[in-house]
Amino acid sequence: MAFIPLSVPNMAEKEQEYVLDAVSTGWVSSVGPYVERFEKGIASYINTPNAVACQSGTAGLHLSLIALGAEAGDLIMVPTLTFIAAVNPVRYISADPVFLDCDDSLCIDPKKLRSFCEECCYIKDGALFHKDTDRRIPVLVVVHVFGNMADMPEILKIAEEFHFKVLEDATEALGTKYLEGPLNGCMAGTMGHLGVYSFNGNKIITTGGGGMVVSQNAELLQKIKYLSTQAKNDELYFIHHEIGYNYRMTNVQAAIGVAQLERLETFIATKKENYKLYKELLEDIPNISIMPVVEGVRSNYWMYSVCFENSKVRDDAIKELDKDKIQTRPVWGLIHEQNPYINNITHNLEKANFYGSRILNIPCSSGLTIDDVKTVSASMHKLQL
Ligand SMILES: Cc1ncc(COP(=O)(O)O)c(C=O)c1O
Structure with missing residues (x-):
């Protein structure tokens, strides 16, 4: 009997063709036409104005927390039933997670989210704070577990009521979408303030390793791109006003991504x-x-x-x-x-x-x-x- 793996990449001729093209033109690093083509392709597929390609889903989540204004000392609401990469970026910024329960979709239970906000938190000056610690809670990370959809209409309602931002970890859910209801037609990843996809080797499409941050908000995406490319305020003289990261996707990875997206x-x-x-x-x-x-x-x-x-x-x-x-x-x-x-x-x-x-x-x-x-x-x- 042959080995049947859990989840492996599906590569074909197009992937080889585009990679060969990227390599033969010399555009192998983080600048090159496939990066932009992949970003535009994803944005068009999920119907957002743009997208920013980065090194991994984890990197995308890290940048997203920063762009959403989360800071050291904050509390960030997260699910406990998830891959640890959804939570570790909270610690990268010296914040701490608050762990919430799932419902039968395996995604965050909006009822428990509401009861946490109502029973354990208070609102001051338009922000949510935790009663016991007086720590601010600026963001919820909601994960669309295994490609299933979290209850976004309810979650977005609670977010508005309790003044926190929603970061969608859609790393596992590229292509998942509502077919009915108030968010009919909306793709996982596009409904919160920011959304993140992963193109790790086991994901529905892969670039070997990679990620993409998406949003309906062009300004937030601009900030993500700035942070992912070492926060250059002046590209010629290398002036930096903030701490940046080397998180940009390479053209070779993006070449695989363009081919995968077609399939x-x-x-x-x-x-x-x-x-x-x-x-x-x-x-x-x-x-x-x-x-x-x-x-x-x-x-x-x-x-x-x-x-x-x-x-x-x-x-x-x-x-x-x-x-x-x-x-x-x-x-x-x-x-x-x-x-x-x-x-x-x-x-x-x-x-x-x-x-x-x-x-x-x-x-x-x-x-x-x-x-x-x-x-x-x-x-x-x-x-x-
Ligand atoms: C829920 C979840 N969050 C985050 C990640 C991190 O993505 P990446 O492996 O691209 O860093 C993954 C996948 O690996 C994931 O499954």
């Missing part, structure tokens, strides 16, 4: 078909369920998550599937339980604990074949659940 919709179509097939084939296995897509949303179907009855059967399943050369991965360890964050504030965490011990992700690459899906499903039917 994104076909990737999503394949992933959707494979999700439907998994759902059909796994339906009659007792005690497991494949996690649903939020209603009224076109997901990008980045990851397929299966919920097991408890952590023991899930962890046994990982080992059994591994024997059949099938790579799976449990959902991340909760961030508030990780060493650097064990003393940070948490608010009423329940579902994150529940899902954190039960979710397993199964192979989902855009190159996964129908036969692969059948093989994984057959192997899952053999599990003792």
Whole structure:
């Protein structure tokens, strides 16, 4: 039996052609036509005026916190059920996270967000502060987990009411969009003040490593570009008024990105078909369920998550599937339980604990074949659940 990986890049001729073009023209570093082409391509795909390409999603999140005015000593609201890269940038700026719970979409639960703001915070001079510590809370980082959509209409309402900014970590959700409701047509990443995508190797499209910051606000994006290119106030004489970063994407990475973006919709179509097939084939296995897509949303179907009855059967399943050369991965360890964050504030965490011990992700690459899906499903039917 051949190895079936969890999620691997899908490269073809176009990627090779554009990379070769970038290399042969000598434009291999952070200036070159593919960078702008990739930015314009993403902006047009998600319907924003512009986009700023950077080295990684993590770099994009770091710059976004700075551009949104978050400062040392602030508290930043974040989910605990996420990849740690969504939270670490909070510490890069010497702020601290406050960990919030998820709902059944695995994304931040707006009810818990509201109860935190109502019960644990107060508003002073148009800003939100934490009652117990009097620390300011200027930003919420909302993650669209595994390509599912967080409840943005509700979250944006709460943000307005309680005076904080919304940073969308859409690193996993490029292509996810509302199909109905007040935000009909809006893409994940475009509804908050800033949004960030990742093009890391396991993402729906990849540039090897890379990220993109997007916004409807041109001024904020200008600031992101300025910070990502060493904060040059004068390009000729090298005058700098602020601390900047070397976070710009290279032209070679962007060349891969341009080719990948051309194929994104076909990737999503394949992933959707494979999700439907998994759902059909796994339906009659007792005690497991494949996690649903939020209603009224076109997901990008980045990851397929299966919920097991408890952590023991899930962890046994990982080992059994591994024997059949099938790579799976449990959902991340909760961030508030990780060493650097064990003393940070948490608010009423329940579902994150529940899902954190039960979710397993199964192979989902855009190159996964129908036969692969059948093989994984057959192997899952053999599990003792
Ligand atoms: C939720 C989340 N946030 C942030 C990141 C960071 O993106 P990158 O790996 O491009 O730095 C990732 C992916 O790696 C992610 O899954």
